[in-house]
Amino acid sequence: MLRKFAGVDLVFFDPDVGLASSGGKHSTKWLQVKELGRTFKKGHSVLVIQFPWFKKDWVRQCIKQIREATQAVKIYTFRAPNVAFFLAVQQRHVHFFRRRAKEVRKRWGSIVSVSPDPESE
Numbered sequence: 596m597l598r599k600f601a602g603v604d605l606v607f608f609d610p611d612v613g614l615a616s617s618g619g620k621h622s623t624k625w626l627q628v629k630e631l632g633r634t635f636k637k638g639h640s641v642l643v644i645q646f647p648w649f650k651k652d653w654v655r656q657c658i659k660q661i662r663e664a665t666q667a668v669k670i671y672t673f674r675a676p677n678v679a680f681f682l683a684v685q686q687r688h689v690h691f692f693r694r695r696a697k698e699v700r701k702r703w704g705s706i707v708s709v710s711p712d713p714e715s716e
Contacts, residue, residue, distance in 0.1 A: 604688060606639045614643070614660050631683075632664035640685045640692065641665065646678055657681055671696050672710045 600606055610626035626643065635641050643661070647653060658670055658681065667683035671692065674680075684692045696713035 600639065601637075604640060604685075606634050606641050608634075608641065608643045610643070610645075614645070614657060628660050628664045631661065635665035635667065635683055635685070638685060640667075640688045641683045643681045643683075644678060645681065654679060669693075669711075671713075672708075673699060674708045674710070675706055 608626050608631065614626050614628055614631070631641055631643065643657075645657060650656075654672060654674070657679070658672065661667070661670055661681055661683050665683045668686050669684040669689055669692070671682040671684065672679060673682070673696075682692060682696075693713045693716060696709050699707060700709040700713060
């Protein structure tokens with residue numbers, strides 16, 4: 596996959612189950628954190644869709660996993676009632692994605708929360 600996407604700026608992951616820190620039974624249904632990190636290290640910003648687990652601090656745990664795997668300079672979270680998107684941004688994409696986050700907030704702000712707030716950056 597990484598060879599085919601060599602010139603692509605953003606890679607979107609839609610794992611069946613979610614993020615996993617290690618392989619195991621049915622591991623193909625999970626996005627392995629190391630795969631996310633490897634993709635980021637190849638120069639791609641990454642966007643991951645997740646469906647809430649309704650666990651305490653679930654969003655914070657996802658952000659922590661993504662930050663540890665990618666060392667991203669910026670991670671945006673776009674949350675609606677039944678879905679969350681996590682965007683780990685490469686340094687060279689920071690301004691572009693800040694503008695996009697502002698657009699999402701302006702257009703969808705009553706439905707989708709954006710964190711951190713791109714207006715306050």
